[in-house]
Amino acid sequence: AQTVTQSQPEMSVQEAETVTLSCTYDTSESNYYLFWYKQPPSRQMILVIRQEAYKQQNATENRFSVNFQKAAKSFSLKISDSQLGDTAMYFCAFMKHNTGNQFYFGTGTSLTVIP
């Protein structure tokens, strides 16, 4: 079974500062994908960034980047230049390769950006 752990239930960051959200996972799979989803108070989940496990290079999307450590099974999200609109729940998710494409989600981290 796959498990995803987010050990930080709540975090806060000053506007324009940088924050890192942690995620670890457990799997026996060798091929898989990792995702960060954002869920603002309106509740619609939005994809932030994704990483293919076979790629060594860390994914980057504008102010969002990941630190993927495959051996350590760690997948942290770094948000640079935090903006008020970044306030949301952030979910780390795991997807096995070629098997149904269902997500395994962590319990989430509630991020508040303070003006």
Add this chain to the structure above:
Amino acid sequence: GAGVSQSPRYKVAKRGQDVALRCDPISGHVSLFWYQQALGQGPEFLTYFQNEAQLDKSGLPSDRFFAERPEGSVSTLKIQRTQQEDSAVYLCASSLRLSVDEQFFGPGTRLTVL
């Protein structure tokens, strides 16, 4: 519409009632997923469809839960004889293909069972 829509957005049911939750995926999306999100938790997989075929229903918590997608577009999640533990937000997501495509989520239906 441009995104995934779900209805109703909120549903209150008395214990023992049957409920039906609707999902309208993005037009043309082949895959459709249902998730259950309990308060303070991450979404948990319930079932998914490729077109009208239900390929995996391993996440459905009991035989009171039933999902269908008869014409390969709109899907309905039905819960019979609702129990208090069924209270949760039910999320629907769709993706273009059955591959590692981005899943687009709807706003969810918040079900409260009294």
